[in-house]
Amino acid sequence: xxxxxxxxxxxxxxxxxxxxxxxxxxxxxxxxxxxxxxxxxxxxxxxxxxxxxxxxxxxxxxxxxxxxxxxxxxxxxxxxxxxxxxxxxxxxxxxxxxxxxxxxxxxxxxxxxxxxxxxxxxxxxxxxxxxxxxxxxxxxxxxxxxxxxxxxxxxxxxxxxxxxxxxxxxxxxxxxxxxxxxxxxxxxxxxxxxxxxxxxxxxxxxxxxxxxxxxxxxx
Amino acid sequence: xxxxxxxxxxxxxxxxxxxxxxxxxxxxxxxxxxxxxxxxxxxxxxxxxxxxxxxxxxxxxxxxxxxxxxxxxxxxxxxxxxxxxxxxxxxxxxxxxxxxxxxxxxxxxxxxxxxxxxxxxxxxxxxxxxxxxxxxxxxxxxxxxxxxxxxxxxxxxxxxxxxxxxxxxxxxxxxxxxxxxxxxxxxxxxxxxxxxxxxxxxxxxxxxxxxxxxxxxxxxxxxxxxxxxxxxxxxxxxxxxxxxxxxxxxxxxxxxxxxxxxxxxxxxxxxxxxxxxxxxxxxxxxxxxxxxxxxxxxxxxxxxxxxxxxxxxxxxxxxxxxxxxxxxxxxxxxxxxxxxxxxx
Numbered sequence: 001x002x003x004x005x006x007x008x009x010x011x012x013x014x015x016x017x018x019x020x021x022x023x024x025x026x027x028x029x030x031x032x033x034x035x036x037x038x039x040x041x042x043x044x045x046x047x048x049x050x051x052x053x054x055x056x057x058x059x060x061x062x063x064x065x066x067x068x069x070x071x072x073x074x075x076x077x078x079x080x081x082x083x084x085x086x087x088x089x090x091x092x093x094x095x096x097x098x099x100x101x102x103x104x105x106x107x108x109x110x111x112x113x114x115x116x117x118x119x120x121x122x123x124x125x126x127x128x129x130x131x132x133x134x135x136x137x138x139x140x141x142x143x144x145x146x147x148x149x150x151x152x153x154x155x156x157x158x159x160x161x162x163x164x165x166x167x168x169x170x171x172x173x174x175x176x177x178x179x180x181x182x183x184x185x186x187x188x189x190x191x192x193x194x195x196x197x198x199x200x201x202x203x204x205x206x207x208x209x210x211x212x213x214x215x216x217x218x219x
Numbered sequence: 220x221x222x223x224x225x226x227x228x229x230x231x232x233x234x235x236x237x238x239x240x241x242x243x244x245x246x247x248x249x250x251x252x253x254x255x256x257x258x259x260x261x262x263x264x265x266x267x268x269x270x271x272x273x274x275x276x277x278x279x280x281x282x283x284x285x286x287x288x289x290x291x292x293x294x295x296x297x298x299x300x301x302x303x304x305x306x307x308x309x310x311x312x313x314x315x316x317x318x319x320x321x322x323x324x325x326x327x328x329x330x331x332x333x334x335x336x337x338x339x340x341x342x343x344x345x346x347x348x349x350x351x352x353x354x355x356x357x358x359x360x361x362x363x364x365x366x367x368x369x370x371x372x373x374x375x376x377x378x379x380x381x382x383x384x385x386x387x388x389x390x391x392x393x394x395x396x397x398x399x400x401x402x403x404x405x406x407x408x409x410x411x412x413x414x415x416x417x418x419x420x421x422x423x424x425x426x427x428x429x430x431x432x433x434x435x436x437x438x439x440x441x442x443x444x445x446x447x448x449x450x451x452x453x454x455x456x457x458x459x460x461x462x463x464x465x466x467x468x469x470x471x472x473x474x475x476x477x478x479x480x481x482x483x484x485x486x487x488x489x490x491x492x493x494x495x496x497x498x499x500x501x502x503x504x505x506x507x508x509x510x511x512x513x514x515x516x517x518x519x520x521x522x523x524x525x526x527x528x529x530x531x532x533x534x535x536x537x538x539x540x541x542x543x544x545x546x547x548x549x550x551x552x553x554x555x556x557x558x559x560x561x562x563x
Contacts, residue, residue, distance in 0.1 A: 184511075
């Protein structure tokens with residue numbers, strides 16, 4: 001498993017080329033694409049998240065680590081499609097209407113991808129109606145709403161109301177985040193979860209998928 | 220800001236202990252127009268509204284210092300506008316700038332703007348100049364040149380994600396970008412000082428500093444901030460309410476002597492990290508307490524903060540960041556009254 005150690009090292013220093021080479025070598029040595037994610041990328045991104053939480057890593061380190069994983073996923077994605085392996089979950093992400101900030105959304109998206117989620121990124125300044133049409137088209141399990149401004153936070157509530165009015169609210173879990181957002185605000189608008197960091201968002205997404213699966217199994 | 224408040228501010232920065240402790244707040248478009256009953260766009264476009272709202276705040280809270288005083292800001296749009304950035308305006312939303320650089324290679328196509336002729340900058344200065352006689356007639360002066368900081372401007376020009384990635388992947392290009400931005404910034408500050416000789420302070424706002432490591436701050440932050448502040452003014456004021464443990468020990472090296480920081484850090488931590496060299500402006504939680512709490516919550520937060528921080532020198536009590544949207548009059552009064560009661 002030296003290749004997976006090399007992959008981990010490459011992700012930790014944000015070297016996409018080295019990460020892609022290590023992943024290629026792992027695949028050539030017989031490691032399955034699923035194991036490259038489960039035993040290479042996910043633990044590495046978990047470590048990156050941990051270093052960020054501890055104040056050892058900062059946003060640029062997080063960004064280049066996530067960028068390195070993207071290069072690996074470019075290799076893995078067609079192989080995963082061949083094997084029929086399912087992602088950890090499908091997440092629709094966007095910054096809400098009126099808000100052009102993308103850093104929080106991008107960090108969450110990259111960390112989610114690193115954790116094996118499939119991410120559909122709608123971009124920034126997304127009106128509620130586009131969330132509705134995207135949920136209908138993409139069928140995500142989770143919708144992630146980001147806002148950096150206190151003035152754009154109400155668009156989170158508007159989006160939840162639009163999903164409800166379209167009869168889609170029960171089909172998705174909604175998680176919210178962004179600098180001005182708090183757990184209290186998330187609760188007040190009826191969101192299913194709130195994450196205060198990108199790593200917290202990954203844990204939250206895992207738990208929401210778990211809740212969704214449990215609810216589905218209860219019929 | 221009147222002369223008495225300015226003198227008080229300077230005295231605190233020099234290390235004099237004033238009783239009661241002064242309070243002060245950064246006030247601007249996120250809080251002021253709505254609090255005063257106007258839309259953000261009216262605040263930006265109607266000089267009477269701008270003046271009326273500022274004086275309403277001054278008259279309502281005469282015992283606090285509003286920083287930087289009269290500040291003809293246009294949200295985040297002012298500095299990027301001179302690079303040709305599209306400004307997006309809504310009636311009651313903060314204006315926003317669209318990025319102008321879409322790849323690292325485009326950095327080399329950037330021209331250094333002329334603050335005297337480009338973008339919104341001449342309007343910012345002229346607007347204040349037109350209002351200056353009335354401001355001064357009512358006992359106040361324009362004391363600060365104000366701008367977004369170099370990393371903040373760079374991130375608006377190319378996108379925050381892209382900028383923070385590129386300092387790792389294309390450091391030389393980012394130094395060229397920051398060099399252009401800082402040349403412009405220095406000229407912009409000089410233009411404001413020429414227009415208003417009463418200016419004796421600089422306020423730079425740059426939250427992007429809070430997103431990078433100490434090493435990256437030493438490389439991409441400190442040299443450019445040092446240049447921007449390298450002028451003979453008395454007050455060198457910096458706002459960064461993102462986490463700033465990594466940069467805090469180096470801020471004094473940039474010349475900064477007044478810091479408004481976020482609630483991630485306590486006054487004690489910041490005093491230690493800045494080695495007591497910088498006057499601290501903070502740091503009651505702006506949203507959860509000052510805006511969303513009750514007056515009793517504010518009183519409790521102020522009391523706890525002051526009880527935990529015995530050294531009363533170089534301290535101006537405020538919130539951790541600018542005045543938050545929705546902060547009600549009674550909560551601001553509660554903060555000011557509690558500080559007066561506890562520190563007289």
